[in-house]
Amino acid sequence: MxxxxxxxxxxxxxxxxxxxxxxxxxxxxxxxxxxxxxxxxxxxxxxxxxxxxxxxxxxxxxxxxxxxxxxxxxxxxxxxxxxxxxxxxxxxxxxxxxxxxxxxxxxxxxxxxxxxxxxxxxxxxxxxxxxxxxxxxxxxxxxxxxxxxxxxxxxxxxxxxxxxxxxxxxxxxxxxxxxxxxxxxxxxxxxxxxxxxxxxxxxxxxxxxxxxxxxxxxxxxxxMPVKHRDSIGKKGITAGYLLSNEQLIAEVHTMLAKAQLLNAHRRYLIAGLYFWLATQWSTYVKSTDEALRIWTICREKNLVNTIEYWEGLLYFKVRRTRYIRRLAREYLSIRWSTELMRQRHSVTLQNTPMSTQLAQS
Structure with missing residues (x-):
């Protein structure tokens, strides 16, 4: 042919x-x-x-x-x-x-x-x-x-x-x-x-x-969204938003456990998501009580040890004061792993320069 x-x-x-x-x-x-x-x-x-x-x-x-x-x-x-x-x-x-x-x-x-x-x-x-x-x-x-x-x-x-x-x-x-x-x-x-x-x-x-x-x-x-463009399914950072996040983190934790994929590294990654969520409650909803509740859940699930739990409690109790928050964050950055101290999305997300080869192809 x-x-x-x-x-x-x-x-x-x-x-x-x-x-x-x-x-x-x-x-x-x-x-x-x-x-x-x-x-x-x-x-x-x-x-x-x-x-x-x-x-x-x-x-x-x-x-x-x-x-x-x-x-x-x-x-x-x-x-x-x-x-x-x-x-x-x-x-x-x-x-x-x-x-x-x-x-x-x-x-x-x-x-x-x-x-x-x-x-x-x-x-x-x-x-x-x-x-x-x-x-x-x-x-x-x-x-x-x-x-x-x-x-x-x-x-x-x-x-x-x-x-x-x-x-x-x-x-x-x-x-x-x-x-x-x-x-x-x-x-x-x-x-x-x-x-x-x-x-x-x-x-x-x-x-x-x-x-x-x-x-x-x-x-x-x-x-890339701008203020006047909102996408379907995306809302502001409200209590409802954060409660949905809490449900999701718990479901993923269970999902990983049932699939026997929850190794020590991923336990810390899940703990990092709870730390991130507690930080969101404290920062955007101004609720120290909710931040402490979320961090307590993390301990109840045995995702952090006793010392990490008490250090986290102290951090969320003092973080409303800007200067003390900075000092506490510096302390935790020395004491904790990067997986646990999760406060934001990665710096490369939506911000990775294209290689010259890709840009020209």
Missing amino acids: SLNGNHHIEQNYLSSSKVSIVIPTKNRYLLLLETIKSIREQTYENWEVLVVDDGSTDETEAQMLALSQADSRIRFVKRSQGKPGAPASRNQGVAQASGDYIIFLDSDDCLAPHCLEKRVATMLDRPDLDFGVFACQVFCDQPGDEALLWNRETQEHEHDLDRFLSLDVPWQTTSPIWRKAALQKLGPWDESLIIWQDWEFHVRALVKGLKYEKFSQPDCFWR
Whole structure:
């Protein structure tokens, strides 16, 4: 057979695989139009978009219905089940998707023109993978306007699960492409959470042992939020937000224990999440009582020893005074491991410069 004939066979095999792109949205149709535009400009054409609306009151419905009439691959549906929020919208989108592969895309983010073609080719070439993870580039107004990656690459001695537990999140919502069968093994998005739903979803995939591989060439764009842009599922740091975080940390702790993945290092990482949570209560809600309650839970779960527990109690009791807080923090930084004294996300998150090679490719 001629080389040209082989090429056509390969192209037909590639294009036979359908990709379903699930987009939850609410009240930001202008940004959503940019997102849809990036999909319609794909070099790969066998796709469908499920825009799942979570109760928009702007022009979202009219705009999407007009687009769906112009392009039958675009489907507009209203969330009709579950709680308000992105998780229920994504679950409904997956339930109605007809593709072989699923990509979750937020309604203010974009795909590079080659994204779907390269992802499908990769998954066809690697039938052993449950999902593939592709690098993501940060942007502000137009894709490509910032030479920054979502985060650095995982080093040889690191485990991605540990990076998630360290708040050094290695990838974001749009980076993976999932086989639909793998999502059935993983289960639905957790609709009880009001924050960090994507973090939980990816942690659960790693704990369940789904097979994956990461690819370093960026093919999607995450929009850096500004004050007037709020994303569906994201709220301010309130008591409700922090109670949801508490529920999530407890669930992940239990998840790791049941999977027999809770080694000494990860126990400290979970303790670090509780320390982070207690710090959030103290800083944003101004509640020393809640900070002390959270830190006591950490001790009750035997995640810290007695000395660390009492040192932490003292820290949260005095941290309302700025000068004393600084001295106490310096003391803990000497006494405690970096895993335990977790106060913020990693400095490389959404702030990793692209290499010259990637920027020019």
